[in-house]
Amino acid sequence: IAGITQAPTSQILAAGRRMTLRCTQDMRHNAMYWYRQDLGLGLRLIHYSNTAGTTGKGEVPDGYSVSRANTDDFPLTLASAVPSQTSVYFCASSAGTGGTEAFFGQGTRLTVV
Amino acid sequence: GQNIDQPTEMTATEGAIVQINCTYQTSGFNGLFWYQQHAGEAPTFLSYNVLDGLEEKGRFSSFLSRSKGYSYLLLKELQMKDSASYLCAVRDSNYQLIWGAGTKLIIKP
DSSP states (O other), X not given: OOOEEEXXXXXXXXXXXOEEEEEEESSOOSEEEEEEXXXXXXXEEEEEXXXXXXXXXXXXXXXXXXXXXXXXXXXXXXXXXXXXXXXXXXXXXXXXXXXXXXXXXXXXXXXXX | OOEEEOOSEEEEETTSOEXXXXXXXXXXXXXXXXXXXXXXXXXXXXXXXOSSEEEEETTEEEEEETTTTXXXXXXXXXXXXXXXXXXXXXXXXXXXXXEOOOEEEEEEO
């Protein structure tokens, strides 16, 4: 089934540890996004990539990095996790950056202790 | 700054009609989206408006007024499975999506 897959689905992480959240899509979408969702707040964009080989910073990029080596994969790395990074992380993709809908992965629930 | 406002929570009765409002102030406008998100799940696409007017899709309709910075999502013949959060998002001049905090809709029998 075509779609977008995230791993892991949940993780408890010690503060100061490094962690990579994986995201893979098989829809050949050009654009990919990483969001975090916190209670009472809207989805906030962390980083995005409009096409393979390019990335950009979103609204809340500090403490996170991404890479886009190919069309399908868009991993998000927390270099040194802090408790404020406890959140639900969603990866999404869309065919373009215009009026096309975004498809979301199932999310990764990350707790930093 | 950019801002999307939606009511935090609404309650409606099964079989009834409910209207969820969204007002926005963004740097530019390149379309407005509505998504549905059930608890613990990913958001799923419901509708897209880029021109003024009403878009109808089955039991769901979405309306846009660009001059007023206003949209609403209308849900008819409510079913228990419609209990979810409804997210309004606007694509700004940089083609990035700005998201509202979502409206939690509670359906009562």
